[in-house]
Amino acid sequence: MSAPSSTRPARRSPFGRPPKADEGPRARFGELIPYLFEHKRILWFIIGLSILGSAASLAQPLLVSQVIGIVEQGKSLGGLVWALIALVVVSGVISGYQHYLLQRTGEGVVLSSRRKLVARMLHLPISEFDTRRTGDLVSRVSSDTTLLRAVLTQGLVEAVGGTITFVGALIAMLIIDPVLLGLTVLVIAVSVVTVVALSGKIRVASQRAQARVGDLAASVERAISSVRTVRASNATDREIATVDNDATGAWRMGIQVAKVSALVVPVAGIAMQVSFLVVLGVGGFRVASGAITIASLVAFILFLFMMIMPLGQAFGAISATNQALGALGRIQEIINLPREDDADAAIAATVAAPGIRSTSAPAIEFDSVVFSYPAAAVETPSETDQDAAARVDPDSAPLTASDPATPADKRRPGDPVLRGVSFTAARGKRTALVGPSGAGKSTILGLIERFYDPESGAIRFGGVDIRTMPRTELRSQIGYVEQDAPVLAGSIRDNLLLSTPDATDEDCIRVLHAVNLTDVLDRNPLGLDAPVGEEGIMLSGGERQRLAIARALLSAPPILLLDESTSSLDGVNEQKMRLAIDAVAEDRTLIVIAHRLSTVVDSDTIVVLDQGRVIGSGTHSELVASVPLYKELAKHQLLV
Structure with a gap:
């Protein structure tokens, strides 16, 4: 488990370098087989084409040998020339169609791997996103998966047909002249x-190159997403230098791959040339001595070319496969991670058996809850700004002017954020959590959503330990508005329908009206289809926050969690928002975090936290x- 209760990866300050991506374990060839076997029918068909193409190719030297023998005897060629032309045409057609099928199947392998990777990635525990960078994860989906295509398109399947050609040519050459063979x-x-000696180096170099590409993608993503902060801080040149440094690192690793590959590629050519010179020299001598005929030597040389070409394909397949296995190692590293819900059964086995939710029990109950974020979530020691601390622990965000100093700013990694927290949120009532920054307020909401589980103690929903409930069932009962009010790129409608895909336009307009956001519809003729920009950049901070609240209200959950839900609103809109929340609070349980006490003084219960402990509870x-x-x-x- 790690720190922020957000699904987005931790972002560090634009003025420091992020930690380098872990290269991860290298994959074995056996891990690649399932991706290929998903297309086994078409692969068998391609292999069948390869066999036909190989047969057509092997027949050509035999016909050429017969043509030379007939010409030497001064006889008529008859239909041999046309048969030879037909074989060449058939071989070309088969090769072209096979190439198309291989490209198509290769794209299928890429699509399959991307589907698996994205499906697993979006089901990972939140803690994995806390310690991984967005750019590196995107690189695994876009760049690493692309290398899997090369396994098919650069010779693995063609090597099957090539093997048949190789063996056939070998047998024919053995029959013609064992000495030359x-x-x-x-x-x-x-x-x-x-x-073979170089193939292992290719795999290692390729994996390192892909890891550096991930570093580059992460740096670019960080710079672009923070471009306004970078410009305002006059840090553009420093960010360019950081990205340039990662780009140079990727280039250097790419050069390493090129160097090793450059040693492999000429091997087939050198083998071809040396073999040809040996056969030509020794073969000429054997023809002169009468050991073999000219027709047999020509056929032997043609078979030699046919044997060397598959060998080159095999060398290419080895190089491509080793590069693909390097990338597959990074893909499998993510796919092999446990899903968020994989641990549910094991966790549930350690707590009491699930009971029946009681309508008389508190909506939410914390019972001696202890929780800490592990040290692994902390970034490099040189990063000491408050934003970095907030990423490790969302409750250690910068203090507001009204907050007294708090020792939470000096909390060491791994220290408990919550220390035996106990309180209840009554059903249908409003409970406010207040206290200095770093007191543990946002962590409490993250635990209710089961982004993390407590180290000890229990959290109960309607009297039932939430660890015995499926996360999907629990979250369907809760509306959650995060502190930074995230807005997804897309339209207003896309954002509203995120948790309630079946809502009507009338429902969407109703909740927008409830949060005083109908003016956003009025200023754009597209209405609900109006774009909001990347991370809602086309909306003001207050509008983004209100849109996030409207999204939560649309699903009409019995419990609403609001983390600083009015922090970006002006006085007028704050009052309207309070009225809207009052309207939807009927028959609902609200748990609200606020630094401005004026927004929560009328709450049914106010829970005061300090340094991870509850130090008071009651009315204002x-x-x-x-x-x-x-x-x-x-x-x-x-x-007061």
Whole structure:
């Protein structure tokens, strides 16, 4: 488990370098087989074409030999020339169709791997996104999966047909002249040993290159997503230098792959040339001595070419497969990670058996909950800005002017964020969580949503331990508005229908009206289809927050979690938002986090937290009289 209760990966300050991507384990060839077997029918058909193409190719030297023999005897060629032309045409047609099928199947392998990767990626525990970077994950989907295509298109399946051609040519050459064949095999054996020795280096170099491409993608994503902050801080040149450094790293690793590949590629050519010279020299001598005929030598040379070509395909297949296995290792690293819900059964086995939710029990109950974010979530020690601390722990966000100093800013990684927290949120009532930054308020909402599970203690929903409930069932009962009010790229409608895809236009307009957001519809003729831009950049901060609240209201859940839901609103819209929340609060349980106490003074219960502990609970007037910290907060905000 890690820190922020957000599905987006942690972003670091634009003024420091992110940690490098882990290269991950290298995949085995056996892990590649399932991707190929998904297309086994068409692969068998392609292999059948390869066999036919190989047969057509092997027949050509035999016909050429017969043509030379007939010409030497001064006889008529008859239909041999036309038969030879037909074989060449058939071989070409088969080769072209086979190439198309291989390309098509290769795209199918890429599509399949991307589907699996994205499906697993979006089901990963939130903690995985806390410690991984967006750009690197995107690189695995876009770049790494593309390399799997090369397994098919650069010779793996063609190597099957090539093997038949190789073996057939080998047998024919053995029949024609075993001596020439022995010399040829000796040259080829040296080249094969060389390629096998280099193949492992190709896999390692390719994997490192893909990891550096992931670093580059992460740097570009970070720079673009923070471009306004970068410009405002006059840090553009520094960001360019950072991205350039990662681009250079990717280039260097690419050069390493090119160097190793450059040693493999000429091997087939050198083997071809040396074999040809040996056969031509020794073969000429044997023709002169009468050991073989000219027709047999020509046929032997043609078979030699046919044997060397599949060998080149095999070398290409080895190189492409090793590059693909390097990329597949990064893909499998994500696919092999446990899904968020995989741990449910194991966790449920450690707690009491699930009961029946009670209508008389509190909607939400915390019972001696202890929780801490692991040290693994922390980034490099040089990053000391408050934003970095907020990413490791969302409750250690920068203090507002009204917050007194808090030791939470000095919390060490792995220290408990919640220390035996106990409180109840009554059904149909409004419960407010207040306290200094770093007190543990946002962490509480993240635990209710089961982004994380507590180390000890229990959280109950209607009297039932939430660890015994499927996450989907639990989250269907809860509406959650995060502190940073995320808005997805797309239209207003896309954002509203995220959790309620069957809602009508009338429902969407109703909730927009409830949060005073109908002016956004009025200023764009597209209405609900108006784009909001990347991360809602075409909306103001207050509009983004209200749109996120409208999205939660549309699903009409029995429990609403609002984390600083009015922090970006002006006074007028804050009052309208409070009225809207009051309207939807009927028969609903609200748990609200607020730094501005004016927005929660009328809550049924206010829970005061400090340094991960509950230090008071009650109404506003009760807490002013009994809890010094709350009184101090209220005094700073002129509420007493």
